[in-house]
Amino acid sequence: MKALICDDYGPPEKLKIADLPEPSPSEGEALVEIGFAGLNFFDLLVIENKYQAKPPLPFSPAAEFSGRVLALGPGATGFKPGDRVLGYTGFGCARERLVCPIDRLVAIPDGLSDEKAAGLTITYGTTLHALKQRADLKPGETLVVLGASGGVGLAAVELGARLGARVIACASSDEKLKFVRSFGAAETINYASSDLRAELKRLTDGRGVDVVYDPVGGGLTESALRSLAWKGRLLVIGFASGEFPKPPLNLVLLKGCDIRGVFWGEFLNREPETHRRNMAELLADAASGAISAHVHAVYPLESFRDAFGAIARREALGKVILKLGA
Numbered sequence: 001m002k003a004l005i006c007d008d009y010g011p012p013e014k015l016k017i018a019d020l021p022e023p024s025p026s027e028g029e030a031l032v033e034i035g036f037a038g039l040n041f042f043d044l045l046v047i048e049n050k051y052q053a054k055p056p057l058p059f060s061p062a063a064e065f066s067g068r069v070l071a072l073g074p075g076a077t078g079f080k081p082g083d084r085v086l087g088y089t090g091f092g093c094a095r096e097r098l099v100c101p102i103d104r105l106v107a108i109p110d111g112l113s114d115e116k117a118a119g120l121t122i123t124y125g126t127t128l129h130a131l132k133q134r135a136d137l138k139p140g141e142t143l144v145v146l147g148a149s150g151g152v153g154l155a156a157v158e159l160g161a162r163l164g165a166r167v168i169a170c171a172s173s174d175e176k177l178k179f180v181r182s183f184g185a186a187e188t189i190n191y192a193s194s195d196l197r198a199e200l201k202r203l204t205d206g207r208g209v210d211v212v213y214d215p216v217g218g219g220l221t222e223s224a225l226r227s228l229a230w231k232g233r234l235l236v237i238g239f240a241s242g243e244f245p246k247p248p249l250n251l252v253l254l255k256g257c258d259i260r261g262v263f264w265g266e267f268l269n270r271e272p273e274t275h276r277r278n279m280a281e282l283l284a285d286a287a288s289g290a291i292s293a294h295v296h297a298v299y300p301l302e303s304f305r306d307a308f309g310a311i312a313r314r315e316a317l318g319k320v321i322l323k324l325g326a
């Protein structure tokens, strides 16, 4: 079977397509034929050995997938061959067939395509956890989303609007802002051409914003923190800018506000029941069309450099998907 392989840390150009022996499932495992694998910004960090999770070499990148169950190992129950499934494994999904513990699989509901299902778990899962369990976002509150047209950013725009917040979507180009408006953003700010703090002050009549969703980091974080209202919450999602911000903590005191960390990968291990409820809600919403699970583009496996390049060049609008099957 074909697999994308990282056997030496570095940029996507160093990845290779290799022919691997067919895997077979052991006790409690399923063998899945992968149709599509979802790529995320953090895959770029993983293959460069710059991420907190460090899979042993050689490994396949891509942390999430959709496909069909091919076979079950001894003691694996709950699914049967032919079932449409999606799953999250942290890494290893960019390959034609994958063995994983049966409890990693989730049934794909009718009405949700395999392409969309492949890229929904991480971005929407992280965001629902962030907005619900971490921010306790309430209807009528103001939610600012940085990097709003990217994977997690677009999910935050959609889920924020769905939870009844007034969403202010922020991104680095007018083209990206036009795109996010159609996903529920009430207002937009181009932070490459205007001052984020001044614009947020103007849009809230000086009151400040309730919740900031920050997957970007760098200098934008302090501007956003300075824009929080009394008892506001800043959600630390990630650092796509490559820079860990170090904002002055006197701001937290003066605003009586919170900086709240979001670590979805740890949340699903520590709070599996809440994670399962979140996923059930997301899958029902995606199947009904209430959330888009928007796909930027689907790339054949052979075009993996273009797929990673779209993320690295900051071009991806929503999810980038790799196609594994014929």
Ligand SMILES: NC(=O)c1ccc[n+]([C@@H]2O[C@H](COP(=O)([O-])OP(=O)(O)OC[C@H]3O[C@@H](n4cnc5c(N)ncnc54)[C@H](OP(=O)(O)O)[C@@H]3O)[C@@H](O)[C@H]2O)c1
Pocket: 039, 040, 041, 042, 122, 123, 126, 147, 148, 149, 150, 151, 152, 153, 170, 171, 172, 173, 176, 215, 216, 236, 237, 238, 239, 240, 241, 242, 262, 263, 264, 265, 311, 312, 313, 314, 316, 318
């Ligand atoms: N906490 C968690 O559990 C969790 C879960 C998933 C992802 N994350 C993190 O969230 C972040 C975003 O992930 P994603 O998959 O949504 O990424 P993405 O689709 O590539 O989106 C990232 C956005 O960040 C902005 N950005 C600013 N500077 C950038 C730069 N130098 N390079 C690339 N993008 C830059 C871009 O928007 P503009 O051009 O508009 O600025 C881009 O749209 C990553 O740091 C990831 O590790 C965290």
